[in-house]
Amino acid sequence: MGIQSVENKAKEASRDVTPREYRMYIANKAVESPRKFLDVTNKYTGVVEAKVQLATHQDIDQAIDAAVKAQPAMAALGSYERKTILLQVVTELKRRSEEIAQLLTMECGKPIKDARGEVTRSIDTFQVAAEESTRIYGEHLPLDISPRNKGLQGIVRKFPIGPISMVSPWNFPLNLVAHKVAPALAVGCTFVLKPSSRTPLSALVLGEILETCELLPKGAFSILPVSREDADMFTVDERFKLLTFTGSGMAGWGMKARAGKKKVVMELGGNAPCIVEDLVPDLDYTIQRLVMGGFYQGGQSCIHMQRLYIHERLYDQVKHAFLEAVKKLKVGNPFDEDTFLGPMISESAAKGIEEWIHEAVEKGGKLLAGGHRSGSFLEPTVLENVPMEANARKEEIFGPVVLLYSYKDFKEAVDEANNTHYGLQSGVFTSDLNKAFYAFEHLEAGGVVLNDSPSVRVDSQPYGGLKDSGIQREGVKYAMEDMLEHKVLVMRNVGVL
Structure with a gap:
């Protein structure tokens, strides 16, 4: 079949549908009040099959404020509690895997086999995060390295960095979201996520799943499709302690330049x-x-x-x-x-x-x-x-x-x-x-x-990557390291009687 015939078949497949409305999430809850909506098209037929609430500047500010307030409670969760939350996500992704794969194919245009593969990978990502959530190790330091330091020793522990700003792309709209969300949940960081406006649906389904996780403190997460004018809040707002971005180099390096004092993790393009x-x-x-x-x-x-x-x-x-x-x-x-x-x-x-x-x-x-x-x-x-x-x-x-x-x-x-x-x-x-x-x-x-x-x-x-392909690393355990801060407790004459 020629490529022109393929496009003609796509046009023939287009049909009148009533778009389903998807809610954004602020402070763990779906927003019910009226908002402006973003159209999401079926990339094969070109038909609008979903409408997604667009967050306002005020919505974003509310979400960030909620994340800041929830951070102490989020950081106080026990390892077993963070693991329980992540395994709950794993269970729901498995249960809804075909539904989500079909959604990915619709919003992204990727073949259904690839979509199923992405769901499977996302399950792996959350599973690995669940396992790593109980393995956030520190170390003991012998600090008596010279006579003047006699009696000194130290303990190093890792603590959650704080509220995280997340910006994800359209090409893997579930798994690249998972690579930000799962490590944050594993270490105990609150977050506000901006999914791609081209493919926001699978991220919002993840919001549906997280909304059911009763162990999550109120305000622990928000998922907000936003307009281009308001997107920069995810970059410049100083209440965020970390910005993690996946996307084009042109956008990424510009965001880094505007990010201020916050730590930045970027996974960018390649050749x-x-x-x-x-x-x-x-x-x-x-x-x-x-x-x-x-x-x-x-x-x-x-x-x-x-x-x-x-x-x-x-x-x-x-x-x-x-x-x-x-x-x-x-x-x-x-x-x-x-x-x-x-x-x-x-x-x-x-x-x-x-x-x-x-x-x-x-x-x-x-x-x-x-x-x-x-x-x-x-x-x-x-x-x-x-x-x-x-x-x-x-x-x-x-x-x-x-x-x-x-x-x-x-x-x-x-x-x-x-x-x-x-x-x-x-x-x-x-x-x-x-x-x-x-x-x-x-x-x-x-x-x-x-x-x-x-x-x-x-x-x-x-x-x-190196060079223009980004800085820092994703991959659950390695992403977690960027979401943690090291503290040292220096002790003198401890254990000496």
Whole structure:
């Protein structure tokens, strides 16, 4: 089926529906009073299927004030109580998993199989947080390091940092929310969350779940879809002690500059490279993982494999197999079980990538597959030898596009992989242990994936980037560290009789 036919089927599937209204949450409770509403469209049909309350400036101020007041009670929760809350979320996510997956597909356009995978990952995220909530360890310090310090010793403990501002993106609207909310609950921090205005529904369903958690102190959480004019309150308000943001570099670095004295954690964009030095364990597996890395969720992931470097002895073989596999990928209705690529998040996003594809060809790149767009649908696209000056090479393509290059020397491939202002994650296929460790030590990225694409993320791993790809790390245990402050108790002559 051609891509034009796919768009036509999407239009045919559109129907009149009565949008469901979703409430925002302030101080643990759904807001019942009238508000302005935000339309949420089905990304496949373009039909408005939900309306979401928009928070006002006053709502945001009320939510922050509630979080500040609730922080002492939140910090006083026992480890077992925080664990109980997190496990309650796990139970409800499991019970409502198919409902939430269907909602994700509707609001995000991701294929239903990917949506189910995201729900499963979110369950993992909250499960890991429940386990880590009882493992917030300190340490004993021998401080008698010289004669003048005789009799001194110390105890280090970690305490919740305080109210947290959270800003989440649209591409993983449940799991990237989970990666902020679950660690905050695990350490005992209150929070105010701004979900993406494009995909706010799954975050609000999480609000429904948290509202039922009776152990949470009143005011512990708020979830507020907001207008662009009021969004900056999440950045500048000094009552927040931490800002955690996931999204584009342009937005992220600007927020950091305005964040004032608060601590900032940012997980930003990428331009992920993958180096194929060997076929590990064989051609079929390598191709399978490369295709997944390049086109999973339509490439709308910050660790989407954007640049593929293949050793010259393997180049023709891998290129041919890769192209054959890409041409078999089904683009279509994301609710169909066999669809691999659904619509992009918007027609404007698809148009922007289409323009970059044309620019790449005009500047000397060769189009090997795809390149056509119809509405918000874009064919999986493969380009060869795109020059550095093209946007498709130097910037982040948030879509189904992969660039192919050949190389002779492994060190040169690593250098070329580093030739970007991003540094989130990278992949290397090699059976040579020395080359694997050389890549680990020299690739300028927050993560190196061995014998798989750079698009692999396990929700317990430290996750984040170097250079323009962000600062600090997500991954439950590592996110918790940023939500905790160290205090030392210095003691003299304790235990001396």
